Amino acid sequence: MKIKHFFLLLAFVLAGCGKSISPVDSSIESGVFHFGNGSEPQGIDPHVVTGVPEHHILISLCEGLTIPNLNSGGNLPGAAESWTVSDDGKEYIFNLNKNAKWSNGDPVTASDFVWSWMRILTASLGSQYPDMLYYLEGAEEYHTGVTSNFDEVGVKAVDKYTLKVNLKNPTPFFIGMLSHYSTWPVHKDTVLKHGAIDDRNGQWTRPGNFVCNGPFQLKSWELNNKIVVEKNPNYWDAEKVSLNEMHFYPVSNVMTEDRMFRAGQLHVTSTLPSQKCPIYIEENNPDLRIDPYMGQYFYRLNIDNPSLKDVRVRKALAFSIDRKLLVEKVTKCGQIPAYSFTPPGSNGYQPDTNIPFDPELAKELLNDAGYSESNPFPKLEILFNTNEDHRKLALAIQQMWQQNLGIEVELVNQDWKVYLSREMVGDFQVSRAGWIGDYEDPNTFLDLMRPNRGNNKTGWEDANYDSIVERANSTHDQAQRYELLKEAERILIDNMPIIPLYTYVRSYQLSPDVKGYNPHILDHHHPKFIYLERD
Amino acid sequence: MITIFFKRILLAIPVLFAVASITFFLIKIAPGGPFDADKAVSPQVLKNLNEAYNLDASNWEQYVDYMTGLVQGNLGPSFRFPGRSVTEMIATGLPVTFELAFYAILIALVMGVFLGVLAALKKKYIFRFYPNGNCNDWHMRSNIPYGTLIGFNFWNKS
Numbered sequence: 001m002k003i004k005h006f007f008l009l010l011a012f013v014l015a016g017c018g019k020s021i022s023p024v025d026s027s028i029e030s031g032v033f034h035f036g037n038g039s040e041p042q043g044i045d046p047h048v049v050t051g052v053p054e055h056h057i058l059i060s061l062c063e064g065l066t067i068p069n070l071n072s073g074g075n076l077p078g079a080a081e082s083w084t085v086s087d088d089g090k091e092y093i094f095n096l097n098k099n100a101k102w103s104n105g106d107p108v109t110a111s112d113f114v115w116s117w118m119r120i121l122t123a124s125l126g127s128q129y130p131d132m133l134y135y136l137e138g139a140e141e142y143h144t145g146v147t148s149n150f151d152e153v154g155v156k157a158v159d160k161y162t163l164k165v166n167l168k169n170p171t172p173f174f175i176g177m178l179s180h181y182s183t184w185p186v187h188k189d190t191v192l193k194h195g196a197i198d199d200r201n202g203q204w205t206r207p208g209n210f211v212c213n214g215p216f217q218l219k220s221w222e223l224n225n226k227i228v229v230e231k232n233p234n235y236w237d238a239e240k241v242s243l244n245e246m247h248f249y250p251v252s253n254v255m256t257e258d259r260m261f262r263a264g265q266l267h268v269t270s271t272l273p274s275q276k277c278p279i280y281i282e283e284n285n286p287d288l289r290i291d292p293y294m295g296q297y298f299y300r301l302n303i304d305n306p307s308l309k310d311v312r313v314r315k316a317l318a319f320s321i322d323r324k325l326l327v328e329k330v331t332k333c334g335q336i337p338a339y340s341f342t343p344p345g346s347n348g349y350q351p352d353t354n355i356p357f358d359p360e361l362a363k364e365l366l367n368d369a370g371y372s373e374s375n376p377f378p379k380l381e382i383l384f385n386t387n388e389d390h391r392k393l394a395l396a397i398q399q400m401w402q403q404n405l406g407i408e409v410e411l412v413n414q415d416w417k418v419y420l421s422r423e424m425v426g427d428f429q430v431s432r433a434g435w436i437g438d439y440e441d442p443n444t445f446l447d448l449m450r451p452n453r454g455n456n457k458t459g460w461e462d463a464n465y466d467s468i469v470e471r472a473n474s475t476h477d478q479a480q481r482y483e484l485l486k487e488a489e490r491i492l493i494d495n496m497p498i499i500p501l502y503t504y505v506r507s508y509q510l511s512p513d514v515k516g517y518n519p520h521i522l523d524h525h526h527p528k529f530i531y532l533e534r535d
Numbered sequence: 536m537i538t539i540f541f542k543r544i545l546l547a548i549p550v551l552f553a554v555a556s557i558t559f560f561l562i563k564i565a566p567g568g569p570f571d572a573d574k575a576v577s578p579q580v581l582k583n584l585n586e587a588y589n590l591d592a593s594n595w596e597q598y599v600d601y602m603t604g605l606v607q608g609n610l611g612p613s614f615r616f617p618g619r620s621v622t623e624m625i626a627t628g629l630p631v632t633f634e635l636a637f638y639a640i641l642i643a644l645v646m647g648v649f650l651g652v653l654a655a656l657k658k659k660y661i662f663r664f665y666p667n668g669n670c671n672d673w674h675m676r677s678n679i680p681y682g683t684l685i686g687f688n689f690w691n692k693s
Contacts, residue, residue, distance in 0.1 A: 040616075042615060042616050042617060043616055043617045043618045043619075045617065045618065048617045048618075049617065050572065050574075123579070123583045124583060124586065124587065125583070125587075126580070126583040126584040126586070126587035126588075127580070127583075128570075128576050128580055128584070130580065131577060131580075143579070144579055200587055200612070200617045200618070201612045201617055201618050201619075201620075202618065203618065205618050206618075223619075223624070223627050224627075224628075416567075416571075417565070417566055417567030417571055418566050418567065420567060420571045420572075420573075420575075421566045421567050421571065424571075424575065434573070454575040454576070454577055454578070455574060455575050457575075
């Protein structure tokens, strides 16, 4: 009798383990997209926040003049249905879509954009991306307080649905920049109802208050738990939107996220645990996605450091690194060895620089610089922020420099803030760095190394490089412009203030039910194109 | 008993005051600022941000501001989450913390009293059980010392 009870109990327990319906399964019916979003977003005010999780939510809620292409490449019409560029490349006329509406039904007008751009250029708002609009005539002057008259800024509402933008220089990547959320509009009346134009903490972003012009609207927001957006019936292209809702989960622990995905709670993950990537590759995991990404992992060299002043030393360091080995044995997730600063293929740009792996040549260069066995190179420090992946890579490079050049290398890991401030004041020799493009153009990289750029951080200044990049960005013809940028890139690599190591990839997991989530070099995926279908 | 209770409460005020002050200045001494990021912002933007959060004021002024706010229960706006106040963020998390703490104490009390009594009656048993225990459940591991603690207290008093 007792045994009978036991089996009965066992049967109940096992029944509970049977195939249950997961959120991903039920989404085929309900059209709910479950999105692993990394961390809790700072907020959803496009002019105040920074960061990637914020982008994922904002791209569903608001729409700029243009939207990213399903695949990489030129932007598609968004709030603007068409645009023309003047012959000198400095004047843009945007014809707004007359059906475009805010989520409360108001029409989206040219003056909405003028007001929104005035808001982000208002210094007291403290936006971190006003320089995205510095390409406009008078924008920098308005932001820095040289002028207080917004009429002098190159953006005008010609009529209700026509927006005229005047740029300082022909900026061939201007349309591309419009997919950055700092250029997106906000609803004037809503913002002003809950605060002033420069109020960072206005309550207009709360559920119930929030109004914007994207394919979805804000439904609910539970802090550190879930953000829900639902289809916006007022969106001009609403019939193309297939999803009914998107749920964003701030799962910052990558192992938890991995488990949630495998349990069918997420359609897409924000990233992969780095130790799992090689395993998934080997298993041919069908859910694994490794997409090209416009980001570069590199080392900064401090030019002002006495040991690194000599370009021969910097080249010796660069030439004694076996990049192939780094990606095959250390990072192991489809990363690509980097031989230029700009990732190749950024909007058709192919840099032609090369950094050989040549220990003999490297040794010779170091000898030429005056270092030998009798006069060994002083101990070198690699600075990085505390992180297991950075450590592994630094260990490999430490060994390569020790073996190939006989240089003693010390690894110094620091807390994130300490690492940043040491980089900022130039208190380092070699420092680990990464850079992700803001828009699809090589300028988002090459601009970094110009003098007086806050993110240069190497102390390297080259007037020739600066003037070539400047000239390139005043050139209207794209082919000619790329030639100039390639020349700048050659100067950069020839001076080696940075050592490129590898090009990032976007590695994540995606449910096979998800369609229309194509690889995109900036990792922009417009939710309008996403739909769920089980094969 | 009541006097002890009030004495304790009154004593907590200067302690909290000292802790708040020390924390404030420790944070000020620590390297880096709230707006440090991979992509460094321009000096102009940094200046705007510091002005927006009154971080350009003198340390002393900020300290007075902070302490006044603290007394009034206003901890100011969050730097990390614009649009939210620190008080609001704590208020969102507090109920969950209370709930967890409630159950933790409940379990600790029940198990603690039980194990404590057991320990009092059979001294050897509890000392043998703890180091040899194969149970990986964290409740067990963390509460047995609790139990002995509370239990021994009861036992000593009686």
